[in-house]
Amino acid sequence: MKKFQFLLLEAGPIIKLFELGIWDDFIEKCDVTISKIVAEEAKWVSREFQDIRIDLEPYEAIIKVVDLEPAIVKSFYEKFNLRYKAVIHDGEKETLAFLCESPENWSVCSADAAVFMVLGFLGKGNQGISLQEILQKIGLSQSNLEWEYTKKFREKYTRKGQIDFTQGQGLL
Amino acid sequence: MDIGRRLKIAREAIGYTLKQASQESKIGESSISEFENSKREPKFSQLSKLAEIYRKTVEFFFSDESPIENLMLWRDAPSIDEEIKQTESEFRQLCEQYHNLELLMCAKRSIRLPQPEVTKPEEFNCTQANLLAEKTQKEFLLGDIPSMSLKQTLEEKYYVKIFHLGFSGSAISTRSEQFGPAILLNRRNKLWRRNFDLAHELFHLLTWGIFRTGAPESTEPSQVEEKFANGFASRLLLPTDSVKNKIDSASGQDGKVSFEALDEIAREFGVSLDSLLWRMLYLYNKSVEEIERYIEHANKLRMTRPLRESDKPDRLPERYCSLAIRALNEGKLSLMQFAKYMDMSYRQAREYLTEDEDFKDEKISISLA
Numbered sequence: 001m002k003k004f005q006f007l008l009l010e011a012g013p014i015i016k017l018f019e020l021g022i023w024d025d026f027i028e029k030c031d032v033t034i035s036k037i038v039a040e041e042a043k044w045v046s047r048e049f050q051d052i053r054i055d056l057e058p059y060e061a062i063i064k065v066v067d068l069e070p071a072i073v074k075s076f077y078e079k080f081n082l083r084y085k086a087v088i089h090d091g092e093k094e095t096l097a098f099l100c101e102s103p104e105n106w107s108v109c110s111a112d113a114a115v116f117m118v119l120g121f122l123g124k125g126n127q128g129i130s131l132q133e134i135l136q137k138i139g140l141s142q143s144n145l146e147w148e149y150t151k152k153f154r155e156k157y158t159r160k161g162q163i164d165f166t167q168g169q170g171l172l
Numbered sequence: 173m174d175i176g177r178r179l180k181i182a183r184e185a186i187g188y189t190l191k192q193a194s195q196e197s198k199i200g201e202s203s204i205s206e207f208e209n210s211k212r213e214p215k216f217s218q219l220s221k222l223a224e225i226y227r228k229t230v231e232f233f234f235s236d237e238s239p240i241e242n243l244m245l246w247r248d249a250p251s252i253d254e255e256i257k258q259t260e261s262e263f264r265q266l267c268e269q270y271h272n273l274e275l276l277m278c279a280k281r282s283i284r285l286p287q288p289e290v291t292k293p294e295e296f297n298c299t300q301a302n303l304l305a306e307k308t309q310k311e312f313l314l315g316d317i318p319s320m321s322l323k324q325t326l327e328e329k330y331y332v333k334i335f336h337l338g339f340s341g342s343a344i345s346t347r348s349e350q351f352g353p354a355i356l357l358n359r360r361n362k363l364w365r366r367n368f369d370l371a372h373e374l375f376h377l378l379t380w381g382i383f384r385t386g387a388p389e390s391t392e393p394s395q396v397e398e399k400f401a402n403g404f405a406s407r408l409l410l411p412t413d414s415v416k417n418k419i420d421s422a423s424g425q426d427g428k429v430s431f432e433a434l435d436e437i438a439r440e441f442g443v444s445l446d447s448l449l450w451r452m453l454y455l456y457n458k459s460v461e462e463i464e465r466y467i468e469h470a471n472k473l474r475m476t477r478p479l480r481e482s483d484k485p486d487r488l489p490e491r492y493c494s495l496a497i498r499a500l501n502e503g504k505l506s507l508m509q510f511a512k513y514m515d516m517s518y519r520q521a522r523e524y525l526t527e528d529e530d531f532k533d534e535k536i537s538i539s540l541a
Contacts, residue, residue: 012507036215036217037216037217037220040217045518048517067216067217069213070213070214070215070219074234077231078234085229085272086269086272086273086509087504087506088509089509089512090216091220091508092508092509094216094217112508113501113506114503114506114507115506116503117504148525160503161503
């Protein structure tokens with residue numbers, strides 16, 4: 001099977017993949033890129049979980065970690081008004097700034113309503129993907145995934161972002 | 173202003189040396205120095221790390237506008253400059269986060285607080301402080317025991333941002349163009365002390381336009397202003413009629429009242445026995461010397477009370493938490509950002525996610541017809 005390409009992963013799905021014990025299988029089937037801040041967040045967050053340890057360093061030859069210049073993130077978020085700037089965390093900013101800057105057709109896998117809303121607002125809703133969808137695509141489907149990892153969740157919040165954009169109000 | 177200059181301003185504002193900044197951020201001292209001197213630019217991840225330890229947002233470093241430093245008015249400031257700066261930085265960050273939540277949830281409100289009758293510092297006197305306290309009592313509808321409702325009224329009706337942190341010192345008040353009026357109280361202090369500090373700081377908020385003139389000497393309250401603030405707080409928390417009624421009914425046939433009875437009245441009103449005794453100076457036309465004697469005597473009899481839950485106030489206001497939870501569940505705040513705002517772990521934050529997938533789509537409403 002051909003590897004799933006141009007995939008940006010957020011902290012939530014990374015933690016879930018480690019929790020499910022399928023991280024190694026996952027990166028065999030996907031070309032994964034992670035923002036530097038997200039990678040550090042995932043490592044930091046995993047300390048709260050007794051049963052999982054996330055250390056992405058051994059995987060550095062397999063996954064790609066991007067560490068952006070501040071100017072790229074700056075030009076990304078300058079598109080938005082004051083309210084937007086509080087919505088997402090720096091790791092998410094870096095991920096989305098990278099997606100917007102790149103000429104490639106990246107997909108972002110997140111478990112965060114705010115990230116999907118921003119994508120919807122930016123008219124990039126088709127570049128968001130839930131963990132459920134990607135696991136299905138690569139043949140690693142899991143049952144009983146929590147609501148935030150589902151396709152329905154992604155669709156709901158992407159739609160909300162799109163509505164905000166068309167109404168010229170709301171989130172951003 | 174470039175990123176380097178702003179990095180230096182942010183580091184100095186929190187009182188870190190280059191060495192401390194390096195230890196906290198795990199970024200080399202020489203690298204931080206080079207960033208500050210614009211010899212090279214940090215990566216975004218480094219900027220984010222430095223923003224975190226300096227208690228700033230990354231937007232602060234990107235802004236083209238001059239940084240606004242809000243005046244923080246201290247009551248019993250710590251003697252160590254570093255502690256002052258770190259407490260102020262944390263307080264400012266919390267106020268900014270609260271402000272962001274208000275913006276996100278379209279809940280930005282600004283209700284005019286009661287205003288003094290005079291507008292110039294030289295026109296202000298003890299009578300003005302008393303009048304202002306009476307006016308505040310009436311407008312706030314504080315009732316017979318004002319300490320019971322003062323904090324809630326300020327937070328929920330006048331949208332004053334009130335936080336509790338543990339630090340050396342008593343309290344801080346500020347009025348910012350950006351985030352409005354705010355008060356920081358010391359969570360290590362007992363309830364009666366915090367009540368008095370709150371009323372004291374409220375005086376500064378109400379008279380900000382009079383005493384904070386922009387002149388260099390107005391950045392700290394004078395002794396006279398502090399006296400007015402104490403008078404205001406005493407008058408606000410101990411209303412004449414209700415306090416007199418209590419004291420009179422506690423007095424015996426000989427017209428005397430015991431210290432135990434007075435201590436009980438002070439507890440009811442949420443103030444210290446000392447505060448009540450000082451209030452009696454005006455209520456019963458006592459002399460300063462007499463009150464000082466009573467206080468000395470009361471100190472010998474100092475009654476101990478057990479620690480109560482109210483002695484451990486929450487760090488964050490209830491309205492702040494409520495706004496953050498709503499923002500999270502409406503997708504207006506990411507989980508990581510929510511965890512940061514609520515000062516909790518990612519795992520704890522996840523528990524606040526609404527489980528029911530349809531909950532927000534189909535809003536349940538109650539007909540009032």
